[in-house]
Amino acid sequence: MTSGETAVRPVSAAGSARGGKRMARLWRHRSLLLMCAPAIVFFLIFAYLPMPGLYLAFIQFNYADGIFRSPFVGWDNFRFLVMTGDLWKLTFNTVAYNLAFIVLGNLLQVLVAVLLNEIRRKWFKKVTQTIMFLPFFISPVLIGLLAYNILSYDYGLLNQWIQSFGGEPVQTYSNPYVWPYIIVFTFLWQMTGYGSIIYFAAIMGLDSEIVEAAEIDGANALQRIRYIILPWLKPTFIILLLFSLGGVLKGNFGLFYNLVGANNTALYSTTDIIETYVFRSLMVHFNFSMGSAVSLYQSVFGFAIVVTANWLVKKISPENSLF
């Protein structure tokens, strides 16, 4: 087809020669392209195909009319989310939780890695590392149950302890103000062992001669940590922090949903994040448009945040930037 076109219209010869080259290049790489084909199809279907569906955010979707005949309402869904204050509440909760997870999480991970590094007993290090890694491997469903075992009003371990000290049992599952602590604590409980591995590996990468030289010069253990190990971990810390900041609008649905419970409305004021709201608007209220509006908001602002975070990473350490 390309050669025929060249014969009829010599003017576009250059263009079609380029096209021919492109075809030739595609052909030359056909086997590698074919090897990528399943992945391309996979992400096309499960990640790209849903994207245009965000058009739902601009209509008043009803099942009978379907996507294309439901009435177009423009920005009304967003206006509603802003007026009810939902959007602000969701953004605040999601971002605040993530900031707590990121900052406290990384600090605790550094602390665990540094302390582990000070311990010389091999078996102790191995056993405790394995135990601290354990919570990473369990499902969110089990996490919900573990929390219930401790927090349940009637049977929980917490109230047993409180009562054995003569205190009044607490109603955890109806008090929204304690949940930020519970959720952050649970997150730290689950992810610290996993996250400290990166920092521990970074400390292992530290040249032992530097440490020994410092010791010979009379640096004590605290000074060694303060002036050698922590500065050595600083770049890793900053990069990981910035990367996680990119996901500051993304919530951990499984954790929140299983901890709080499917319909514990009493706790929504402090525990409702974007993911749980979207889930409810889909599965409980069947308000597909409102859920999509929140998702679109999340995707657009999340994208902007990642680009900004990446720009910062690029400034600090170009070889670590994502794109």
Next chain:
Amino acid sequence: MPKGLRAMDGSALLVKGVGYVFITLFSAACLIPFVIIVSSSLTTESSILRHGFNLWPREFTWFAYQIVFENPRLIVGSYVVTFCLTAVGTAVGLFLIAMTGYALQRPDFVYRNHISFFIYFTTLFSGGLVPFYLLITRYLHLKDNYLAVLLPGLMTPFLVIMMKTFVRSIPHAITESAKIDGAGDFTIFLRLILPMSTPALATIGLFLAIGYWNEWYHSMLFLSSNVEYRPLQLFLYNVITSAEFIRNSAAASNVEPRNVPLESMKMATAVVATGPVILFYPLVQRYFIKGITVGAVKG
């Protein structure tokens, strides 16, 4: 390291002391919830109702496990479903990820950056839950179909990038010399690269396997209504959240509905659903550690 210097150092003692205490406490905190679950699963219901959950069984009994296994149809079905999903999902996903990862790190593959970005972009922007739900249910018609859980979990951008980083450590010269000998790209991948990347395959395979074993989100979205044999974590979720579900699943045993030990059965089911992971992970955790340290740095 000169021992004498260490011994004189008072702050070293302090740091070590703090280290042992803190790490011991944190490890205990990680372990205790599991101890509570196991012990509660072995405690009589009346003891739980009177004294609550405990670190050790006050009144020991196997009753909850007896009921779980007296009529094992549902839980065995769940086990089979989860086992099959894990096996098939891990095998297929691993093969596809490895193949993609190999192609994308080939320096002579001119489209590698385009395709890498095509995959990576999905972590930056997404359609969100509602369009995804409509895609699976209305357009792919996969509601109440195990494929709705199997397919979306096959690949993640994170694992593709991790694979790419792993394979990059295999010298490109191997590919080049095989090409000179006339081998095609797919043959090189299958015969040379795959056997050489067993550590990477183990790591990524385990990430996939743990993902499928713990899968609950897609199961809840797509398999909640009419599926008899639910994936294990969804089964556990139903047991935990619905007393009715426990009574129904215990209905075939000879226990009166009001005598079903609700609390200890939740715990027994949790033990049965999580046991394999807890027994298995200490053996394979080093592969995860490898994956985390490689994956932390970008691909």
